[in-house]
Amino acid sequence: MVCMTARKKDNLRKRQEFIDTATELFGQYGVDGTSLRDVIKASNGGKGVSPSVFYYYFDSKDDLINACMDSYMGSYARSIIAAFDDDGQSTQDMIDNVLVCVGQAWEGLKEFFPSANERDDWVSRFDRLFVDALLSSITPSMTHALAKALDQGDLPVTQLSRQVGPSGLAALLCTGTSTICRQLQDPVSQSAQQVEMLVGTYARQLLGLVQD
Template sequence: MRLFTQNGVTTTSLRDIIKAMNDGKGVGMSVFYYYFESKDDLVNACLSTYFDRQAQDAIEILDDPSLDVQDVLDGVAIPLIAGIQKLSEAFADNENWYNYLGSNANLVNGFMTKIISHLAQALSRWLEQGKLPRTVLTDAIDTETLAWLISDGMSSVIDNRKMALDTSNEDEMYAVLFEGAVAFLSQLLGRPLKMPQAITSLRDMTARC
């Protein structure tokens, strides 16, 4: 990930990776191929590991009983933005990095599979505490199904809005994408939610620049 962030995934060669292994002392090519079939296999392994870390950050926030719905949204946005920025750096030399990630649905699905039960438990907790209103939807389905609706719906909103956007300002683009996602979440849960402070700060900083 260090090499990918510094040089870009496309620009970083397999030879660069081999040379950097073993604390910069390098290894034989056969050692690499013992663990990975190709550079793409390594890229997927790196991304999978990275998504696992992001999922763990989200789980810790979701499992905190002291946090409200808005608190969780604000908290999850921070590692999520950091993750997006990290991936943007790694794929800076590949204009189609977003599509690359989208085509690797197993990574995204793996992330959601790890956090979905925690999201469902948080939804149950908020409903019991009255922090979320009872609606026709929440009375008709269980919270795990609701959690998957949130996941699938927000992904669709972001994907479709991104295809419609044409902007060279990446920070502003993600702010607009989050706006749509938060609006969807507010409608689905029957509770008005604000844009995460981290997104608002990012947009304000971009406007000043």
């Protein structure tokens, strides 16, 4: 049992090394500009590995890209959850901190898919990456934070919040944010500040903090 556990940890570590190496290369050259050969050559501290080692952990470049995106979005999910769980901040500060994380995550995705030619790749992955890997994972903490803010009077009790409750508000915030980002005509040209502004306006209106 001990040997199996150690082996599993070693496999996870080696798999993560490929993810970290590929993430760095994708950030520099984009997904299309990075080949599997580049990743394999840069792995193992730049010493490289045999292709068979890579294919032990991943089925293809596409499989590697998805793993990198899951890891990337997971890191931002943890940052957003930390913002929701920080009891020492106001509701407005919480919203602002979450928006910064969303904007930073957006900027990072633009680095992975930097060219117009990669638009189709961006669109095909967006829902899974943004909704499944990020928004769905933060929903429980968001629901808890919204419930607390409503109970303490930091958020106004509106007809909508009475009808759907904190969990419903959290779901609407997540799906609305996804829709806003997905509907942007040219994701590559949109800045983090623009995304933060659009999502922030939506969130504040939904939560009754500003009027239309």
